[in-house]
Amino acid sequence: MAASTDIFTEREGISSPLAVSLVLHGILFATILIYGFVLNRNSGNNWGGDSFGGEAMSATLVTNIPLPRPQVETQNIVANESKGLTESKPKEEEQPDVKAIPIPDKETRKKPKQITSTITKPKPVEPPPPENKVPFGEGGPVSGPYGSFSTTTAKGGFGFTGGNGDFGSRYAWYVRAVRDKVSQNWMKYEIDPRIGGSKRAYITFSIDRNGRPGDVQVEQSSGVPSIDISAVRALQRIDTFGPLPQDYSGSKVMVEFWFDANR
Amino acid sequence: MRKILPILLVLLFASFAFSQTDWIKTGTGLGQERVRLAVPDFKPVGADQQTTSLKKVFDTTLWNDLSSAGIFDMVSKSFYPLQVPGTPQEVNASAWANEPPKAGMLAFGNLDAAQQDIAVQGWLVDVNNASTPPVLAKQYREKASEESARKIAHEFANEIIMRLGGGVNGITDTKIYFISNRTGHKEVWQMDYDGNGQQDITKQGSIALSPRISPDNSRLAYTSFAKGGVDIAMYSLELNRAVTFPRFGGTNLSPAWSSDGTKLAFSSSRTGDPEIYIVDASGQNMKRVTAFKGPDVSPVWNPKTNSQVAWVSGRTGLPQIYMMDADGTNVQRLTDQGYAVSPSWSPNGQYLAFAWIRHYGPGAPGNQDIYVMDIASKRFVQLTHDAGRNDFPSWSPDNRHIVFQSDRRGRWQIYSMLADGTQQRELTQSGENTQPNWSFK
Numbered sequence: 160m161a162a163s164t165d166i167f168t169e170r171e172g173i174s175s176p177l178a179v180s181l182v183l184h185g186i187l188f189a190t191i192l193i194y195g196f197v198l199n200r201n202s203g204n205n206w207g208g209d210s211f212g213g214e215a216m217s218a219t220l221v222t223n224i225p226l227p228r229p230q231v232e233t234q235n236i237v238a239n240e241s242k243g244l245t246e247s248k249p250k251e252e253e254q255p256d257v258k259a260i261p262i263p264d265k266e267t268r269k270k271p272k273q274i275t276s277t278i279t280k281p282k283p284v285e286p287p288p289p290e291n292k293v294p295f296g297e298g299g300p301v302s303g304p305y306g307s308f309s310t311t312t313a314k315g316g317f318g319f320t321g322g323n324g325d326f327g328s329r330y331a332w333y334v335r336a337v338r339d340k341v342s343q344n345w346m347k348y349e350i351d352p353r354i355g356g357s358k359r360a361y362i363t364f365s366i367d368r369n370g371r372p373g374d375v376q377v378e379q380s381s382g383v384p385s386i387d388i389s390a391v392r393a394l395q396r397i398d399t400f401g402p403l404p405q406d407y408s409g410s411k412v413m414v415e416f417w418f419d420a421n422r
Numbered sequence: 423m424r425k426i427l428p429i430l431l432v433l434l435f436a437s438f439a440f441s442q443t444d445w446i447k448t449g450t451g452l453g454q455e456r457v458r459l460a461v462p463d464f465k466p467v468g469a470d471q472q473t474t475s476l477k478k479v480f481d482t483t484l485w486n487d488l489s490s491a492g493i494f495d496m497v498s499k500s501f502y503p504l505q506v507p508g509t510p511q512e513v514n515a516s517a518w519a520n521e522p523p524k525a526g527m528l529a530f531g532n533l534d535a536a537q538q539d540i541a542v543q544g545w546l547v548d549v550n551n552a553s554t555p556p557v558l559a560k561q562y563r564e565k566a567s568e569e570s571a572r573k574i575a576h577e578f579a580n581e582i583i584m585r586l587g588g589g590v591n592g593i594t595d596t597k598i599y600f601i602s603n604r605t606g607h608k609e610v611w612q613m614d615y616d617g618n619g620q621q622d623i624t625k626q627g628s629i630a631l632s633p634r635i636s637p638d639n640s641r642l643a644y645t646s647f648a649k650g651g652v653d654i655a656m657y658s659l660e661l662n663r664a665v666t667f668p669r670f671g672g673t674n675l676s677p678a679w680s681s682d683g684t685k686l687a688f689s690s691s692r693t694g695d696p697e698i699y700i701v702d703a704s705g706q707n708m709k710r711v712t713a714f715k716g717p718d719v720s721p722v723w724n725p726k727t728n729s730q731v732a733w734v735s736g737r738t739g740l741p742q743i744y745m746m747d748a749d750g751t752n753v754q755r756l757t758d759q760g761y762a763v764s765p766s767w768s769p770n771g772q773y774l775a776f777a778w779i780r781h782y783g784p785g786a787p788g789n790q791d792i793y794v795m796d797i798a799s800k801r802f803v804q805l806t807h808d809a810g811r812n813d814f815p816s817w818s819p820d821n822r823h824i825v826f827q828s829d830r831r832g833r834w835q836i837y838s839m840l841a842d843g844t845q846q847r848e849l850t851q852s853g854e855n856t857q858p859n860w861s862f863k
Contacts, residue, residue: 325444326444326445326446327444327446327447328551328554329551329554329555330554331548331550331551331554332527332548332557332585332586333585334446334448335457335586336585336586336587336588336589337446337448337588338448338449339457339493339588340587340588340589343588346796346798346799348799348801359449365443370589396770396772397588398589399588399589400588400589401584401585401587401588401589401590402589404557406555409443409444411443412443412444412445412446413443413444413445413446414445414446414447414448415445415446415447415448416447416448416449417447417448417449418449419449
């Protein structure tokens with residue numbers, strides 16, 4: 160342990176450092192005051208004033224926003240299908256060995272000719288093809304409950320799967336009301352204005368007996384987030400589609416709804 | 423294992439039953455089309471005078487209700503087949519589904535008023551799917567009178583609109599409350615949504631302003647000059663008399679009901695400067711929500727949430743529309759220029775209708791027109807054009823119509839229109855009629 164020294168025995172005078180400190184503080188305050196008064200006199204008067212209108216949300220009618228066009232795409236040279244500068248060597252063909260002696264084949268025994276009778280069995284009469292038969296590869300949209308209401312815009316067809324499978328045909332008016340209501344609540348301005356076309360967004364949801372939509376899910380994204388979000392929001396805005404038809408026995412229907420944002 | 427097997431079987435069948443849900447697959451593009459609806463005149467059962475005259479009232483009312491609903495493309499009557507059906511057996515669906523009518527839906531029925539009663543049977547069928555059950559089959563019976571013929575037509579139209587309009591009730595049984603001076607004093611009047619059945623409510627021989635009906639249609643709040651001051655007054659439509667409501671002192675204007683009927687917002691100058699206050703439906707628990715220099719008037723609630731209030735404030739000079747949370751926080755200004763007054767919030771909470779002179783002042787010829795703003799995006803649409811001054815818009819409960827006042831023909835009268843500005847119709851003719859308010863249901 161080091162020997163301790165009492166450092167408090169010597170008392171230094173406080174007056175001279177205090178005076179220096181006071182002078183320096185005085186200079187500091189004077190500088191701040193002069194700076195505030197002389198150099199910066201005009202700023203700060205408009206805080207909360209009317210001329211700025213800072214709280215206002217300005218609202219202007221905009222049809223679209225001019226945005227820079229996307230840059231012209233340049234083709235990727237590496238992935239190009241044109242021939243490259245280097246040639247790949249063709250594979251050398253194997254030459255047959257000259258010294259090799261072929262092994263003779265076994266003699267094949269000749270089969271006697273089968274005698275076939277000339278009498279042919281009468282063919283059973285083919286039943287006529289059922290009316291709803293679809294030839295392989297020529298199916299197309301299934302006829303029947305599909306498209307049982309006509310639309311001129313050709314933008315909204317409907318169909319259904321599973322269950323008793325007759326909701327769409329028995330209550331085409333309800334399907335149509337669902338389609339119109341969703342369409343009305345789909346705010347097109349929510350879609351990114353730069354998007355010219357995209358794939359359809361598929362949304363699934365359920366409708367309970369009282370007509371309330373629920374279980375809204377993006378089944379298949381359109382690839383454009385703003386379209387998917389606007390589609391989900393359209394369904395969130397809807398309180399009810401109206402009660403399901405009274406003579407319908409089920410407790411709910413499931414809906415697969417597509418949104419086509421092609422302009 | 424033997425005990426478990428039946429349970430497993432039950433579970434298996436239950437899962438089958440659950441999987442048997444109907445699937446609808448449908449979709450939409452950017453365009454939209456309306457249902458083509460054909461409404462032939464109903465078939466008279468008798469040929470007497472009363473049936474003929476009542477049927478005329480019924481047919482006209484039904485046609486007007488459906489054509490003003492804003493969701494149908496009405497097929498003109500000149501395209502209809504000559505044979506008019508009165509029952510579903512008489513419907514030749516293909517004749518209606520094909521050209522020339524090319525209807526999607528057909529509303530028809532028969533009317534019998536030979537006796538004391540008027541009996542109406544009505545159907546709505548999908549003519550493109552003729553084999554399916556009718557969308558709607560209704561039967562009505564009332565005492566025979568023009569009023570009941572109109573009432574039945576309204577009810578049948580409402581059913582059709584509800585079914586085909588996605589569960590939104592029609593507005594054919596709603597009322598419009600307004601101020602009229604046709605008796606010499608400004609009193610509160612009421613009428614049907616189509617202008618029929620106009621009758622006065624208050625008879626105080628003074629000045630009444632800004633009537634606002636409560637959401638349950640039981641009480642009417644308005645501004646009254648009857649007791650010397652300018653106060654909020656309350657009129658009970660059940661008791662058919664004014665009921666007591668506290669007086670707050672100063673000038674109290676423009677009461678507004680919250681859509682749950684529990685609160686009332688209004689503007690009061692009891693402290694000198696008109697500010698927005700909120701009280702209970704009984705007038706108790708007063709709370710001040712604005713505290714700015716300059717007048718704050720005409721509050722309206724967001725009917726969807728009752729957590730926001732839009733109002734008119736003159737804090738920057740000319741009146742502008744603002745919106746805030748119901749506790750006075752989060753103030754936003756919605757209009758940026760001109761002279762904007764009379765906000766009305768749509769029942770679905772998405773839109774704000776208001777009257778606006780966009781360029782106000784000397785040298786700026788500005789008409790006062792009705793505008794609708796989409797609150798989320800702050801985009802707005804002008805609904806009236808070049809037609810006098812237009813003011814006091816009020817939304818219908820179905821979000822599809824707006825009633826307002828206009829002096830386009832010299833005197834203030836009440837007009838209604840679709841929310842896109844089309845189908846403008848004059849509803850009142852006698853005296854001057856102002857400040858309409860559409861009932862909540």
